[in-house]
Amino acid sequence: MALEMRDRCERCGTAGLAPDGPAVICSYECSFCVPCADAMDGVCPNCGGELVARPRRAVPA
16 A cells, blocks of 8 residues: 555645655645644644654656
């Protein structure tokens, strides 16, 4: 099972979370942009879990 690489921040709706770009996730794969994660003090508003850097995936050429 692969990690779902969502392309939108779940807080602000920014559509710029590229698979090879910076983003943060919780253990349920809720996805947020870095500025929103910073504003939420690294805590997921959905589950209360820790937000960590999402692994980057190479974009096929």
